[in-house]
């Protein structure tokens with residue numbers, strides 16, 4: 001670090017101290033919820049509904065992976081996949097309540113409690129939730145070892161890659177309190193490389209795991225499909241010229257057209273068009289009767 005002149009740093013004159021201290025006023029979009037420590041901040045039990053599966057979530061891309069999977073399972077006829085989806089407002093710090101931390105010690109949505117097992121089973125990390133549901137219901141994960149492995153390859157690829165898209169590119173493009181060319185260039189390059197990885201693979205495979213639509217697609221679409229639709233981080237899609245990834249565009253459009261994907265994207269959603277927001281889901285009929293536009297006029 002000694003080769004870096006303080007006047008070239010950002011902000012100019014900044015020198016890295018010997019020991020980091022928490023600057024609570026750093027001003028980023030999520031500054032009010034970010035903390036350097038784990039654990040609960042307050043006591044709060046989680047609500048429990050009537051269904052076997054209790055989901056505690058919000059319609060971010062990580063949250064949508066799971067609601068898409070649950071809606072796909074229900075569409076296939078798996079009645080045991082009925083679920084209550086409770087809203088966790090991460091901007092208000094709900095993820096730091098004691099009940100939520102009991103389900104996910106990492107304090108991040110999505111978190112799932114399966115109450116159909118002899119003792120309730122907690123499941124956290126969106127990738128782990130997808131695998132759990134795929135194995136529980138025997139669906140959306142190829143049965144043969146080769147196909148299953150290819151689905152896992154892409155699922156783990158997504159889990160490892162998306163933080164560069166969201167935490168890296170998205171953060172510095174949209175959420176940081178200033179634009180830093182170095183950071184934006186570094187992460188834009190990486191995200192374009194990732195889009196090209198997907199594009200080359202999807203050129204000769206209908207879906208990520210091959211011919212079968214799987215949890216790998218459900219994990220990847222809310223991140224890279226949304227970006228391909230220019231629905232992530234303002235105008236990031238234009239900035240990254242996402243229209244040039246033709247095979248990603250084909251795959252994105254195909255998945256976007258699935259009715260279960262449309263429903264899954266509405267659950268626990270609290271922004272955008274009120275007709276597309278279903279803040280909480282406790283019954284399949286809620287899509288008809290309990291969207292935000294209907295609740296407002298009830």
Ligand SMILES: N[C@@H](CCC(=O)N[C@@H](CS)C(=O)NCC(=O)O)C(=O)O
Pocket residue numbers: 033034060061062063090095107108109110124125126127
């Ligand atoms: N690796 C985790 C990431 C989950 C995650 O980052 N969730 C975000 C919303 S997309 C969250 O809950 N943020 C709240 C916080 O950081 O306090 C997963 O895939 O489940």
